Amino acid sequence: MYTIPGHHHISMITKNAQQNNKFYRDILGLRRVKVTVNQDDTSMYHLFYGDKTGSPGTELSFFEIPLVGRTHRGTNAITKIGLIVPSVDSLHYWVNRLDELGVKHEGIKTYAGRPSLLFEDEEGLRLALMAAPNTKVAHWETYEKSPIPVEHQFQGMGTVEITVKNKGKLIRTLTEIFGYELKTEDxxxxxxxxxxxxxxxxxxxxxxxxxxxxxxxxxIHHLAIRVKNDEELAFWDEQVKARGFISSGIVDRFYFKSLYFRESNGILIEIATDGPGFLRDGDVKSLGEQLDLPDFLEPQRAEITAKLKPIL
Structure with a gap:
């Protein structure tokens, strides 16, 4: 029986790639590991941030849609992203840093049972820095050029909050199909x-x-959960369809392979393989410094580039 080793990545919508880049790279200190385009609409940027190599479990990704309007908050949505920090001392470091940079926050409080610092980015995306000593994604790598000291850098994605009308349906999907364990419930x-x-x-x-x-x-557009390889992805494709959900079928995203389905509340879930990864077409020293396109889009580079504004 296969298991899900954790989150793979999570994807959001931004109106302004330049502003987004400044917040996640310069303020939060993540590495921009890939600048590419939405493979289904090449007129929009697709940016990835993460650890040194954009390891699975560390990736935040954003689709740029310049004409997008504001979010009208409600239910049946992914509503908050947790990022793991090593200690409560790290939370105090982040309180000071966010204060210095003018980022509003709620101070240190308990969230999902852990000491946490809740805040939003400039577009209203809800984030939580969560102190979890001795917890990190196993393959997480320090990014030496980050403006954040190593002892306070994020160590991967943590708790993902999902708000739904019917939690029982989502619980059954996660436990009965994917083997998640129910830890607490009220x-x-x-x-x-x-x-x-x-x-x-x-x-x-x-x-x-x-x-x-x-x-x-x-x-937040969707959450992707991890599988190791193509064989496991094919297995989960069959499990999803066996439970009556409509699967996209396996899609080759060049940096990983995926499938997509919506659970009963309408939450979009992606299942993605660990590899090949972002080093497939990049060098570790220069990741994220240029526009990378998968092989099947490379012949359209001039046309694609003409539609994009450079990101500094």
Whole structure:
């Protein structure tokens, strides 16, 4: 029986790639590991940030849609991203840094059972820095050129918050298909983990009635969960279809292979392979410094480049 070793990446919508780049690279200190385009709409940038090599479990990705409107918050949406920091001392470091840079935050409080610092980026994307000593994605690599000291750098994606009208349906999907463990549950919330005791595969479910979210800038498009290879991806494709969900089928994204489906509340979930990874067409020293295109788009480079504004 295969297991899900954790989150792979999470994808959001931004209105302004330049502003987004400044926030995640210069303020949060992540490495921009890949500048490419949305393979389904090459007029829009697709930016990836993460650790030194953009390892699975560390990746935040953004689609740039310049004409996108604001997000109308509601239920049936992925609503917050946790990022792992090594200690409570790190949270205090981040309080000072965000204060110095004028980023509003809620101070250190308990969120999903852990000391956390909650704040939003400039487009309203909700983030939580979560202190978890001795917890990090196993293959996480320090990025030496980050403006953040090594002892306070993010060590991967942590808890992902999903708000839905019916938490029972989402719980059954995660536990009965993918083998997540239900750790805690009350009337309106639940916490599940793909690997027992590890927050890099943790999902925090909040049940909330009301209108569904209308996505816009700062909204979360989908969560991708990890599988090791093509064989495992094919297995999960069959499991998803066997439960009556509509699968996209396996799609080759060049840097990994994926499939997509929507669970019963409408949350879009991607299942993605660990490899080949972002070094497939890049050198570790220069990752993210130029526009990279998968082989099948390379013949269109001039046409694609003409539609994009350079990112400094």
């Amino acid at each position: 009337e309106t919330t639940a916490i599940l983990q793909s690997i027992n005791g590890e927050m890099f595969g943790e999902i925090y479910i909040i049940e909330q009635d009301g209108p569904s979210e209308k996505p816009g800038r700062g909204s």
